Amino acid sequence: MPKANAYAIDNPTGAFHPTTIERREPGPTEVLFDIKYAGICHSDIHTARGEWGPTTYPLVPGHEIAGIVTKVGDKVTKYKVGDRVGVGCFIDSCGTCEQCASGHEQFCSQAIFTYNDTGRDGLPTLGGYSTSITVEQDYVCAIPDGLALDAAAPLLCAGITTYSPLKRWGAGPGKKVAIVGMGGLGHVGVKIAAAMGADVSVISQTMSKQADGLRFGATNYYAAGVPGTLESLRHSFDLILSTVSSSTDLTPYIDCLKPGGVFVDVGMPQHDSQLYMRTLCDGNRIVAGSMIGGIAETQQMLDFCAEHGVAPQIEVIGAKDITAAYDKVVASQVRYRYVIDTSTL
Numbered sequence: 001m002p003k004a005n006a007y008a009i010d011n012p013t014g015a016f017h018p019t020t021i022e023r024r025e026p027g028p029t030e031v032l033f034d035i036k037y038a039g040i041c042h043s044d045i046h047t048a049r050g051e052w053g054p055t056t057y058p059l060v061p062g063h064e065i066a067g068i069v070t071k072v073g074d075k076v077t078k079y080k081v082g083d084r085v086g087v088g089c090f091i092d093s094c095g096t097c098e099q100c101a102s103g104h105e106q107f108c109s110q111a112i113f114t115y116n117d118t119g120r121d122g123l124p125t126l127g128g129y130s131t132s133i134t135v136e137q138d139y140v141c142a143i144p145d146g147l148a149l150d151a152a153a154p155l156l157c158a159g160i161t162t163y164s165p166l167k168r169w170g171a172g173p174g175k176k177v178a179i180v181g182m183g184g185l186g187h188v189g190v191k192i193a194a195a196m197g198a199d200v201s202v203i204s205q206t207m208s209k210q211a212d213g214l215r216f217g218a219t220n221y222y223a224a225g226v227p228g229t230l231e232s233l234r235h236s237f238d239l240i241l242s243t244v245s246s247s248t249d250l251t252p253y254i255d256c257l258k259p260g261g262v263f264v265d266v267g268m269p270q271h272d273s274q275l276y277m278r279t280l281c282d283g284n285r286i287v288a289g290s291m292i293g294g295i296a297e298t299q300q301m302l303d304f305c306a307e308h309g310v311a312p313q314i315e316v317i318g319a320k321d322i323t324a325a326y327d328k329v330v331a332s333q334v335r336y337r338y339v340i341d342t343s344t345l
Contacts (some may be wrong), residue, residue, distance in 0.1 A: 001025060002032065005345040006130035007319050008058040012050035016322040018345065021060060021126050023134045026329035028075040031137050033085055037316070038128035039064030039154035040338040042245055043089075043327050047116050050269055053071070056116055060339075062128025063089040063114040066143055066153040076137050084143040086260055086302070089114055089292050091125065093134050103294040128153075129322070131342050134295075141299045146306035150337065154312040154337045155305055157292065161188035162241065163301040165264040165290035166196060169239050173197040178240045179218075180195050180234075180253065182209050184329070185243035185266060187336040188312050190216040193241075194309040201237070203230075203253075212313075212335070229255060235283075248270040250287070251279050259283035312337045318344035 001022040008019045027031045044061035046052045061243050063088040069079050079085060093100050093108035100108050112119055113227045115127030127133075143152045160187060171177050177198040186202070192202045194217025201220040202213040210221040230252040237256055240263045247269040254263055254275065260283065266327045268291075282288065293301065305311065313336045317325055 002132060002134075004130045004132040006126065007306070007322055007345060008060045009048050010058050012055070012136075012293045016129075018319070018321070019058065019060075021130060024121065025071045025131050026071055026134050027204045028073040029137050030073045030134055031037060031069055031079050031085065031140050032071040032132060032134045033140075034131060034132050035065055035067040035128055035342045037066045037150045037153040037320045038130075038340045039157065039314075040322070040325055040329065040340065041154075041157045041198065042329060043157070045329060046069060048326070054297060056124050058080060060126035060129050062113050063087070064153045064156045064158070064181045064339075065128035066156070066235065067132075070132070072137075078137045079140060079142070081166070083167050084145070084149060086141045086143050086156045087114060087128070087133065087135050087139065088141070088160060088298055091139050093139075095138070096118040103296045105294045106292050119251040129319075129340060129342075129345070131345055139295060141295065141302055144303055144306035147302065147307075147311060147342060150316055150339050150341075151311035151314055152302070153339050154188070154314065155302060156298070158185050158188045158242065158291040158312060158337065159305060160298045160301050161266050161290070162243070163192050163304065164293035164297055165241060165266060165288070166193050166198075166239070169262045169264060169288070171196045171198040171239055175238045176201070176236060178203050178237045178256065180224075181241040181244035182213055182336075183332060184312075184334065184337045185195075185277070187216055188310075189214070189241050190218050191244060192305070192311045194218070195304070195310050198251070198297070203233075226249070235342070236264055240264070245269055247273045249274040251276040254285055254287065257283065257285045259282065260285070262286040262288055264288045264290055264330060314339045316341050320344070326340065
């Protein structure tokens with residue numbers, strides 16, 4: 001079996017360390033590819049630190065994966081050696097249920113996630129902080145030539161996580177969209193919403209990232225931490241996309257929606273948030289959630305980003321910097337997405 005260099009963590013308070021893992025030889029319809037870059041997602045941190053439930057250690061995280069195909073099974077029809085490809089948050093599903101048939105494989109009851117799950121071989125799944133991976137061809141996406149591999153990696157999670165709800169809820173010309181939080185997810189959401197033609201605003205805690213927000217395509221930037229700001233935005237937006245992972249009182253944000261407006265959460269706070277239900281009834285407002293997207297929609301997102309020149313702002317780091325990078329992400333000190341150069345593994 002092919003061996004891969006990787007970085008793993010052994011417990012919730014540990015540090016990442018080098019290790020070697022095995023990848024299976026590609027089966028008839030599987031693809032083996034060299035991972036060139038792997039993004040660091042806040043989900044990686046939640047999982048590594050045991051904040052989202054049980055974690056199987058040693059853990060090799062990473063579900064923002066970009067690389068080059070090196071070997072394919074004899075029945076593979078979608079990819080060939082040398083192709084630029086990516087893998088996101090899941091690597092398998094049943095393929096036949098209602099969710100799979102409708103292009104929502106991420107909601108399949110048998111979906112297998114890229115790490116911290118159990119694969120079809122009965123072994124723990126190990127993610128992209130490694131130098132190679134073997135995946136069924138139907139769960140691999142093509143990375144267009146217009147996207148650099150390092151910048152493409154975060155799109156496999158951050159890109160689809162923001163693209164999917166923006167598309168579903170009609171972000172586009174004539175729509176006023178607010179992005180709450182401008183971190184690794186939020187800054188991608190600003191870029192995508194602007195590329196869709198929406199009038200985009202950022203609602204952050206402070207004004208410290210205002211210049212970046214405007215550069216990314218926002219027309220307005222607001223600081224929720226300044227008293228009176230949210231009150232001044234009542235009934236302003238058709239769509240609010242919240243990317244923050246901290247729990248809060250949602251009521252003032254819901255009140256910023258126009259009648260019929262939609263508030264969508266993709267930040268998945270660890271703890272409960274509050275909401276005064278009458279605020280929903282006052283204007284037929286909607287609160288929704290969203291989680292990544294299916295394979296077809298993920299490919300659509302990659303093609304959209306390549307066509308419109310949308311790419312995350314990244315900082316490429318070496319493997320030895322992963323543990324420190326986690327602390328910086330939690331402290332909102334990254335601008336705006338760390339990407340691991342896997343040659344340093």
